[in-house]
Amino acid sequence: MRKGLLITVILLVSLLLVAQTKLVIWCSEKQVDILQKLGEEYKAKRGVEVEVQQVDFGSIKSKFQNAAPAGQGADIIVGAHDWVGELAANGLIEPIPQFDELNMFYKTALNAFSYGGKLYGLPYSMEAVALIYNKKYVPEPPKLIEDLIELAKEIDEEYEGDVRGFVYDVANFYFSAPFILGYGGYIFKETESGLDVNDIGLANWGAIQGAKLIKRFFDEGILQPGDNYGVMDSLFLEDSAAMIINGPWAIKAYKDAGIDYGVAPIPDLDWGVKAKPFVGVQGFMVNSKSPNKLIAMDFLTNFIAKKETLYKIFLADPRLPSRKDVLEMVKDDPDVTAFTQSAAAGTPMPNVPEMAPVWGAMGDALNLIINGEQTPEEALKGAVEKIKAQIQK
Secondary structure, three states, X not given: OHHHHHHHHHHHHHHHHOOOOXXXXXXXXXXXXXXXXXXXXXXXXXXXXXXXXXXXXXXXHHHHHHHHHHOOXXXXXXXXXXXXXXXXXXXXXXXXXXXXXXXXXXXXXXXXXXXXXXXXXXXXXXXXXXXXXXXXXXXXOOOEHHHXXXXXXXXXXXXXXXXXXXXOOOOOHHHHHHHHHHOOOEEEEEEOOEEEEEEEEXXXXXXXHHHHHHHHHHHOOOOOOOOOHHHHXXXXXXXXXXXXXXXXXXXXXXXXXXXXXXXXXXXXXXXXXXXXXXXXXXXXXXXXXOOOHHHHHHHHHHHHOOHHHHXXXXXXOOOEEOEHHHHHHHOOOHHHHHHHHHHHOXXXXXXXXXXXXXXXXXXXXXXHXXXXXXXXXXXXXXXXXXXXXXXXX
């Protein structure tokens, strides 16, 4: 009791001392509007100004890594749990202290933001990609990947290219992982003592089968060179794509565009062989070098972590809530149900520092396969060699 009182007193004194301090948050466009509104609420409560700066999601981590060592940049960043290992190992993010409401968060989400036995981020959402389909063209989602292929061909033929049957960000390993991992590929071998980063399963039989399926999408004319996230997203928003693979972050835009969409798990790769998407967790991390880190911690633990606040974030950015009672509030939403089913078949994205070189190596391999420059066997073998070389540096 005395310890808790002392911490509260120290915090209140600190808040008074930095009443004129400004908290800076870096986040992607998906969170800007809601965090600006929440920042105003926090300012009304604490008298601390919150400035929310939009940064391209793909640039947040690298920009933070460049600025944080000198105590510059954002006080808080919003990002993915797989950043944690690298940022924590380099001493750039601060451990989150224990607080009463942590037991309201799913253990999976907390574990995702943990490294070396410490919690390094406050999770606000969980996510996995799924099949999103336009009901105008696809009344019922396919159950098997073979059915998806045939349906996509039929739509391509019927609409003579004006509507794409199936499109996704194929050269991005995050979006192609469900096929490579679903057949039995793996990033790092899971052991009782954790991940064995020296045992990489991205060129095993299962990974090769997944890569062959991806190549088949091109060989049969379903996917096209140049298909990427922007192409996929634009086509779906324009009512010109029947089926895509995307995540819950995209749903609000599709609703706002008036698309009559549905969400379903990615079709099984074969009977009893489920696609295995990455399960990612999004959350808030505090700059360990920031002079405002105590205030940043208050912002997270005494404001953002609250049920009411996280529900507001869900309404603005409808991903699976990481807090149990918030997920309970929205469990009847069909989108939430479908994304939950997709995540249940998925695998957590590794958060160890050794994950960093995987993205580039696998992206290169996918491009080589897609463009017919190498066989799946050759490209994946080369990717594993690249990853191992980077890990051993």
